[in-house]
Amino acid sequence: MAEKEGKIKLLGCWASPFSRRVEMALKLKGIPYEYLEEALPNKSPLLLELNPIHKKVPVLVHNDKILPESHLILEYIDQTWSNNPILPQDPYEKAMARFWAKFIDEQILTVGFRSLVKAEKGREVAIEEAREKFAFLEKEVTGKDFFGGKTIGFVDMVAGSIIPFCLARLWEGMIIDVIPEDEFPELNRWIKNLKDIDCVRECIPHREKQIEHMMKVSERYKLA
Amino acid sequence: MAGELVLLDFWPSMFGMRTKMALAEKGVSYEYIETDPWTKTPLLIEMNPIHKKIPVLIHKGKPICESLIQLEYIDEVWSDTYPILPSDPYQKAQARFWADFIDKKLYDPAWKIWGTKGEDQVAAKKELIEHFKTLETELGDKTYYGGEVFGFLDIALMGYYSWFKAMEKFGEFSFETEFPKLTEWTKRCLERESVVKALADSDKIIEYAYALRKKFGAE
Numbered sequence: 390m391a392e393k394e395g396k397i398k399l400l401g402c403w404a405s406p407f408s409r410r411v412e413m414a415l416k417l418k419g420i421p422y423e424y425l426e427e428a429l430p431n432k433s434p435l436l437l438e439l440n441p442i443h444k445k446v447p448v449l450v451h452n453d454k455i456l457p458e459s460h461l462i463l464e465y466i467d468q469t470w471s472n473n474p475i476l477p478q479d480p481y482e483k484a485m486a487r488f489w490a491k492f493i494d495e496q497i498l499t500v501g502f503r504s505l506v507k508a509e510k511g512r513e514v515a516i517e518e519a520r521e522k523f524a525f526l527e528k529e530v531t532g533k534d535f536f537g538g539k540t541i542g543f544v545d546m547v548a549g550s551i552i553p554f555c556l557a558r559l560w561e562g563m564i565i566d567v568i569p570e571d572e573f574p575e576l577n578r579w580i581k582n583l584k585d586i587d588c589v590r591e592c593i594p595h596r597e598k599q600i601e602h603m604m605k606v607s608e609r610y611k612l613a
Numbered sequence: 614m615a616g617e618l619v620l621l622d623f624w625p626s627m628f629g630m631r632t633k634m635a636l637a638e639k640g641v642s643y644e645y646i647e648t649d650p651w652t653k654t655p656l657l658i659e660m661n662p663i664h665k666k667i668p669v670l671i672h673k674g675k676p677i678c679e680s681l682i683q684l685e686y687i688d689e690v691w692s693d694t695y696p697i698l699p700s701d702p703y704q705k706a707q708a709r710f711w712a713d714f715i716d717k718k719l720y721d722p723a724w725k726i727w728g729t730k731g732e733d734q735v736a737a738k739k740e741l742i743e744h745f746k747t748l749e750t751e752l753g754d755k756t757y758y759g760g761e762v763f764g765f766l767d768i769a770l771m772g773y774y775s776w777f778k779a780m781e782k783f784g785e786f787s788f789e790t791e792f793p794k795l796t797e798w799t800k801r802c803l804e805r806e807s808v809v810k811a812l813a814d815s816d817k818i819i820e821y822a823y824a825l826r827k828k829f830g831a832e
Contacts, residue, residue: 442714442747454703458713461706468702480689484677491679492663525663 393469395452397422400436402429404602406550407459408447409592413546414463416588418470430609460490463543475543489529489536490547496522497548501556501567506607512565519567523576531575534582541586545579553580554593559603618643619671621657623650625821628680629668630811631772635684637807638768639691680772681712684765698765711751711758712769718744723776727783727822728829738784742791749795756801763805771802771812778815779822 399415399422401408415422427436427446439448440457449456449465456462467475477483500519508515526548530536536544552568560567570577583589594602620636620643622629636643648657653665660669660676670677670686677686688697699705722744725737748770752758758766777788777799789796802808 451703456703456706456710458710461709461713464709465702465706468705480686481672481675481677483689484682484686487682487685488678491682496663 396450398425398450399423400425400427400439400448400450401446402427403594404555404599404606405429405446406555407445409554409594410459410546410550411447411449411462411466412592413541413550413588414466414475416591417473417475417541418466419472420466420470460487460494460547463546467543473540475537475546477537477542486537486543489526489544492525493544493548493551497526497556498551501552502559502607503610505559505563505565505567506610516565516567520572523568523573527573527576530579533579535579541583541589545583545589549583549589550592552576553583554599555603558596558599559607562600562604562607617673619646620644621646621648621660621667621669621671623648623667624813625775625818626650626667627772627776630775630813631680631768632668632670632683632687633811634768634771634807635687635697637810638695638697638763638805639687640694641687641691681709681716681769684768688765696764697768699759708759708765711748711766714744715748715769715773718747719773723773723780726780727826734783738786741780741784742786745792745795749792752794752798754794757798763802767798767802771799771808774799774802774808775813775815775818776822779819782819783822783826 397415397420399408399411401411401424403409403426412424425435427433429446432444436446436448437444439450439455440446443457445457447457447459447462449462451465451469456465463475476486500515500522505512505515505519535541536548541549556567568576584593618636618641620629620632622632622645624647646656648654648667648669650657650665650667657667657669658665660671661667661678664678666678668680668683670683672686672690677683684697698708719741722737722741725733726741729737757763758770780786781788
């Protein structure tokens with residue numbers, strides 16, 4: 390039986406979708422935790438000590454256990470606290486959830502942020518390429534309240550932290566609409582559903598602050 | 614298609630080799646379909662429309678993509694025999710962390726070692742050696758990455774083994790000199806039939822790497 394007792398600390402950043410999604414999971418399961426804000430882009434000695442390999446947030450500390458990488462943290466939380474499960478029980482559904490989560494954090498983040506910001510082939514081309522990838526997600530969520538079905542799950546937390554409240558803020562700052570409602574009715578419906586969920590709503594960063602932050606991040610990325 | 618379990622794979626793929634090892638560890642039989650990812654067959658596109666890549670594991674008609682996800686799936690479905698992942702959530706997370714590290718950090722410089730030349734190749738070699746050293750430190754004095762038991766992380770790294778000779782050749786370094794502990798670990802893994810049968814011949818891989826170098830203009 391996994392050890393549930395003991396202190397939880399989360400090292401995160403208010404603007405990071407990766408740390409926000411961990412907070413969603415902790416709140417969904419009613420797990421109390423101490424939150425430590427990391428003033429990125431400066432990296433504190435604590436962050437470097439806890440995550441020497443990648444030097445990134447989030448890092449979860451549960452008693453003497455240190456866990457970096459948001460996907461791993463979400464799975465650890467789900468396996469240790471079994472109430473309000475995040476991942477499906479069925480091995481195939483679980484494999485699909487992991488697949489979509491990887492797709493979102495790799496491909497969607499690339500087309501929704503990196504390629505758009507650099508726009509090497511021009512912004513319109515970048516937007517079109519992004520829409521081709523988003524079309525897969527549109528199809529996946531069609532006819533469902535959430536990616537997880539009737540209730541939110543792993544993919545909702547991964548996609549829900551990145552798309553509406555992170556990438557969409559960047560797009561607002563750039564004055565573009567990558568997933569307009571007429572072309573992506575299902576994704577937009579899913580975003581509205583998300584906003585009704587307490588553990589998601591409590592983890593949405595302040596809108597103007599996030600737009601300002603994403604514009605700063607994109608400037609840094611362009612110059613990098 | 615006939616058969617409950619099908620694997621679409623390409624003989625030199627380090628990712629496909631992982632899946633083959635896991636299936637062999639579990640003693641599960643399957644139909645193997647050689648699939649060249651450079652020519653996208655209709656079956657590959659149907660089963661992996663998003664990435665159009667191998668390996669794809671097809672179980673009762675349903676595709677599972679991405680080798681590490683396949684390993685977890687195999688472990689969960691055939692759970693009554695030889696566990697690949699630890700049952701403790703924290704140990705599981707650690708195994709996943711390092712497998713993810715391997716794919717994030719090894720793949721690109723490994724590719725550049727045989728796929729580029731000059732400065733790019735030198736930089737790739739430096740990076741590759743640094744990451745292997747990190748992996749060697751993580752192994753420490755353990756028999757396997759999983760401790761006493763061969764498992765997930767061992768499979769994740771041994772998937773790359775057929776390519777080690779190519780890395781040595783193009784990178785001009787000796788695995789055994791640079792990483793003595795890792796070398797001993799590979800020997801232990803090579804005692805397992807599941808590993809040996811899954812791996813491609815290292816010399817054939819070198820020939821294939823040469824062909825890739827020509828294709829990408831590095832030769």
